[in-house]
Amino acid sequence: MDIKDIIKPENKVYGKTPLLTDAVMHYCPGCTHGVVHKIIAEVIEEMGIQDKTIGISPVGCAVLAYNYLDIDWEQAAHGRAPALATATKRLNPDKYVFTYQGDGDLASIGAGEVMHACNRGENIVIIFINNAIYGMTGGQMAPTTLLGQVTATTPYGRNAELNGYPLKITELLAQLDGTCYVTRQSAQTPAAVRKTKKAIRKAFENSMMNKGTSFVEVVGTCNSGWKLSPVKANKWMEENMFPFYPLGDMKDR
Amino acid sequence: MAVKGAITVDTEKCKGCSVCIANCPTQTIALSLEVNGKGYNYAYMANPDNCTGCTNCATVCPDAVITVYRVKI
Amino acid sequence: MAEKILMKGNEAVAHGAIRCGADGYFGYPITPQSEVMETLMEEKPWETTGMVVLQAESETASINMVYGGACTGKKVMTSSSSLGISLMAEGLSYLAGAELPCVVVNVMRGGPGLGTIQPGQADYFQAVKGGGHGDYKMIVLAPASAQDMYDFVDTAFELAFKYRTPAMILSDGVIGQMMEKVELRPIKPRRTNEQIIEQCGEWALTGKTADRKRNLITSLALDPNVMSAHNIELQKKYKTIMENEQQYTTYKTEDAEYLIVAYGSMSRIAESVVDTARENGIKLGVLRPITLFPYPEKALESLIPQLKKILVVEMSAGQMVEDVKLVVNGRVPVEFYGKCGGLIPSPDDVYEAFEKILK
Numbered sequence: 268m269d270i271k272d273i274i275k276p277e278n279k280v281y282g283k284t285p286l287l288t289d290a291v292m293h294y295c296p297g298c299t300h301g302v303v304h305k306i307i308a309e310v311i312e313e314m315g316i317q318d319k320t321i322g323i324s325p326v327g328c329a330v331l332a333y334n335y336l337d338i339d340w341e342q343a344a345h346g347r348a349p350a351l352a353t354a355t356k357r358l359n360p361d362k363y364v365f366t367y368q369g370d371g372d373l374a375s376i377g378a379g380e381v382m383h384a385c386n387r388g389e390n391i392v393i394i395f396i397n398n399a400i401y402g403m404t405g406g407q408m409a410p411t412t413l414l415g416q417v418t419a420t421t422p423y424g425r426n427a428e429l430n431g432y433p434l435k436i437t438e439l440l441a442q443l444d445g446t447c448y449v450t451r452q453s454a455q456t457p458a459a460v461r462k463t464k465k466a467i468r469k470a471f472e473n474s475m476m477n478k479g480t481s482f483v484e485v486v487g488t489c490n491s492g493w494k495l496s497p498v499k500a501n502k503w504m505e506e507n508m509f510p511f512y513p514l515g516d517m518k519d520r
Numbered sequence: 521m522a523v524k525g526a527i528t529v530d531t532e533k534c535k536g537c538s539v540c541i542a543n544c545p546t547q548t549i550a551l552s553l554e555v556n557g558k559g560y561n562y563a564y565m566a567n568p569d570n571c572t573g574c575t576n577c578a579t580v581c582p583d584a585v586i587t588v589y590r591v592k593i
Numbered sequence: 594m595a596e597k598i599l600m601k602g603n604e605a606v607a608h609g610a611i612r613c614g615a616d617g618y619f620g621y622p623i624t625p626q627s628e629v630m631e632t633l634m635e636e637k638p639w640e641t642t643g644m645v646v647l648q649a650e651s652e653t654a655s656i657n658m659v660y661g662g663a664c665t666g667k668k669v670m671t672s673s674s675s676l677g678i679s680l681m682a683e684g685l686s687y688l689a690g691a692e693l694p695c696v697v698v699n700v701m702r703g704g705p706g707l708g709t710i711q712p713g714q715a716d717y718f719q720a721v722k723g724g725g726h727g728d729y730k731m732i733v734l735a736p737a738s739a740q741d742m743y744d745f746v747d748t749a750f751e752l753a754f755k756y757r758t759p760a761m762i763l764s765d766g767v768i769g770q771m772m773e774k775v776e777l778r779p780i781k782p783r784r785t786n787e788q789i790i791e792q793c794g795e796w797a798l799t800g801k802t803a804d805r806k807r808n809l810i811t812s813l814a815l816d817p818n819v820m821s822a823h824n825i826e827l828q829k830k831y832k833t834i835m836e837n838e839q840q841y842t843t844y845k846t847e848d849a850e851y852l853i854v855a856y857g858s859m860s861r862i863a864e865s866v867v868d869t870a871r872e873n874g875i876k877l878g879v880l881r882p883i884t885l886f887p888y889p890e891k892a893l894e895s896l897i898p899q900l901k902k903i904l905v906v907e908m909s910a911g912q913m914v915e916d917v918k919l920v921v922n923g924r925v926p927v928e929f930y931g932k933c934g935g936l937i938p939s940p941d942d943v944y945e946a947f948e949k950i951l952k
Contacts, residue, residue: 270568273526273589280525281575282587292583296560297537301582318800321665324811333809339798341664342811343657344687350654351661355798357645358617358667362800380657383650456543457579497537 286312290334295402297497299487300328302454303396304335306464307365310471311338320363321355323348325372328402332367346377349384352391356474363471365392371401374410374436381440388445388479392470395437395482398489399508406492410434413511418492433511437484441517447479449518453486453509455501466516478520486512522593525573527565530585534562540577540586546570549577596777602742602768605775606672606698607632609746610644614781615696616667617645619658621677624710625766626700629672642783652677656684656697663693664810666789666797668750672698674766675716676707678724685759686725689827690812692796694753696746697731698762700769703908703935711935712766714857717912720763721886728824730831732760732838733885735856739773747781754792756834763885765908767858767937834887841889842881845871846896849878853947854893854917855906856882858937863906865940866947877947885913893920900925902950906943907931926950 286308294300311320317338324332326345333340343351348366356364373381373395381393400418401407407420411433415424425433441449448470452463463485470481486508490500527549534556540563541549550566563586565571573590600608606629610618620630630648638644645662649655655671662669673681678699688695699720703713718724720733732752734745742764749760784792790799801807814820844864846852851870853863860881870877880896882889903925905914914929921927930946932938938946 268524268591268593270526270565273524273573273591274528275589278589278591280573280588280590281578283584287584291533294582296535296582297539298582301584302580305582305584318802320800321798323661330813333811337801337807339801339808340810341661341798342691342809342813343660344683347653347657347660347684350649350657351664353647353649353654354617354619354645354658354661354669355665357647358662358669359665362665379650380654383654455539455580457576460579497539498542501539501542 284308284312286317286337288335288337292335293331294328295491297488297490297500299396299398299454299485302460303394303463303485303487304332306454306460306467307394308336310464310468314468314471316363316471319361320365321359323351323355323364323366325366325368327369327372329367329369329396330403346372346375347380348372348377349380349389349391349393353384353387353389356389356391363392363474365394365471367394368396369402370395370397370399370409370411374434378436381436385440385480385482386443386445390474390477391480392474393480393482394467395484396487397484397512398487398492400489400492402489402492406489410436413507435512437482438517440482445479446482446518447520448473448481450516451484451486451512451514453504453514455488455504486514523572523590524593525571525588525590526568527571527577527589528587529563531556531562533583533585534560535583536560536562537582539580539582543576543580545574545576546572597774598777599772600739600775601628601770601772602736602739602764603628603700603770604632605739605743606746607636608775608777609743610670611636611638611642612777612780613747613750614642614668614783615644615670615746615750616783617662617669618671619647619649619655619662619669620671621649621652621655621673623674623677625702625712625769626672626674626698629698644783652680653684656681659695660684660688660693663688663695664798666793666799670696670698670746672700674700675702675704675713678716678719682725685731686727686729687812688759689729689731690727691810692757693759693810694750694757695759696749696753696762697759698764701763701765703933709935710766712858712908712937713933713935714765714859714908715910715912715933716763717885717907717909720761729827730886732756732758732834733763734760735763735883735885736768737857737860737881738768739771739775742768743775744778747778752838756830758830763857765857838884839887839889839891840883841892842883843892844879844881846878846880848876849896850876850899850901852878852880852896852900852903853906854880854882854903854913856885856913859906859908862938862940862943866943869940869944870947875951888916890920893917897921897924903927904947904950905929906938908937909933
């Protein structure tokens with residue numbers, strides 16, 4: 268069979284969702300952000316909630332997330348997205364409100380805001396991309412940087428005595444009465460992408476059920492920051508990140 | 521029943537990250553020797569006969585540049 | 594006869610907010626303004642008007658909740674005092690940069706640092722000259738009574754939405770804590786979602802429908818040409834505000850040869866000093882700026898030809914006096930009297946200071 272005969276609209280089984288804009292993503296080749304943006308866009312499309320969704324972008328690489336998903340967006344100050352989301356949702360309970368935050372934004376400068384939004388049980392979705400490094404500013408140590416991991420500000424590797432320990436903030440948030448769904452996923456294989464999509468869809472559905480905060484961590488790569496090729500970065504993540512940040516649901520009620 | 525697939529790549533948007541290649545179970549995809557406008561060697565169907573249209577490549581593509589087609593034969 | 598109720602200035606803010614149709618209040622307790630949120634919580638407006646009231650975990654969170662609410666075109670506000678406002682500086686700059694309407698009440702106490710819980714007016718520079726980073730301005734209203742505290746919530750929202758910019762009510766601990774009779778104005782219902790789309794649909798996040806492009810609230814522009822153009826637009830807006838929104842009151846200035854310029858609680862002290870001076874045959878008047886930005890330059894300008902001297906009175910080491918001097922530009926001597934750190938000048942103190950400048 269000739270390829271021309273296969274590549275026909277009626278034979279299409281998968282393609283870019285129209286919820287993604289045509290803008291070329293500014294992310295580095297192989298960056299996890301792109302995959303997760305796509306997953307969120309597909310969830311919004313499949314749920315048919317484009318007109319009911321408000322996204323909140325962070326400071327960091329994903330600050331420009333608003334260029335890629337065709338929904339209404341607000342751009343938060345560094346770490347403050349859960350505070351914005353709190354008011355956006357409370358004042359607009361008919362809307363699906365989600366924040367999209369990296370590890371520096373969520374677990375460092377915004378640790379207070381995320382803790383209290385989760386503890387109040389705000390009916391929002393928090394999507395947390397943990398790649399254990401500050402990407403935008405050039406690869407500095409993040410709160411989630413692993414012990415021994417080399418970054419621009421831990422050139423000899425993260426040392427607990429000097430830099431403290433990597434922060435398992437997702438485990439902390441799972442302890443709070445306000446969270447209803449806390450899970451850690453990844454997006455480097457088709458199976459992982461499908462699981463993450465299921466988790467994000469569940470989180471969006473939860474946000475209309477008055478159950479509390481849904482929190483989805485996606486362990487990802489920063490191949491530029493890690494100074495690895497995208498494929499090697501995925502392997503490094505599986506070998507080094509997953510043992511410390513094990514995947515799976517921590518809470519689902 | 522046998523299936524046969526094919527993919528198209530938005531070559532100008534592809535960044536040649538190769539994550540699709542690593543996730544293709546049939547070694548269908550490779551990076552082109554040519555580069556696109558941004559200087560990236562982009563993904564293409566190097567072995568079209570192998571493709572089953574499984575969508576793995578497009579599922580993991582961070583830039584959503586792959587469209588997948590499939591027919592039953 | 595309209596209903597009049599005895600209440601604190603801070604309580605008046607709460608009642609003013611509910612009755613002017615505010616959609617949300619987000620705040621954090623701090624003396625001397627905690628009665629604002631306490632009153633709101635006691636009134637439970639979520640059961641009547643549907644107004645949301647939430648105690649946040651910090652002033653930082655409060656102002657960012659205001660940001661999140663303002664993004665959706667809602668009438669949202671917060672209140673705090675001095676050091677709490679310092680924590681909000683980042684958010685205020687974002688709100689101004691993203692051109693979002695909101696109301697922020699600052700019931701000033703003496704500083705710097707943790708300072709004192711007694712009244713002050715030392716946040717004038719912070720309120721009028723920026724406070725946060727970048728070239729921005731807020732509309733700043735200075736109440737001088739509990740009635741003003743009530744009325745200015747509505748006024749501030751009107752101005753904030755008219756110009757899509759944050760508006761601050763710059764009060765002080767005297768006005769916040771003082772009990773006075775307040776006339777409750779007719780209730781304005783909260784806007785419906787349809788009315789919000791009609792009023793703010795061009796920019797507010799009301800959900801991207803098929804018939805419009807997505808709306809985006811951001812203060813980021815990586816291209817300096819875009820950022821520069823945005824700054825030029827902001828400055829144009831501030832100029833329009835300067836031209837159209839100057840508000841003030843005068844007291845016995847028709848024949849005044851001497852003038853006290855004072856705002857907020859100090860303007861009331863100044864008025865009693867005028868009465869004493871006039872008993873002694875001295876033609877003294879008061880100019881009380883209501884808007885601190887825009888500064889009532891036109892009113893001050895028009896008085897200059899008749900004046901021999903100006904005394905500026907503040908509960909600070911001298912802040913607004915700089916704006917008076919900018920307008921006067923050396924044409925009339927401008928003197929200053931102030932107390933700071935939580936001490937309140939008495940009418941006798943001010944009269945004594947005024948007598949000194951007469952010599």
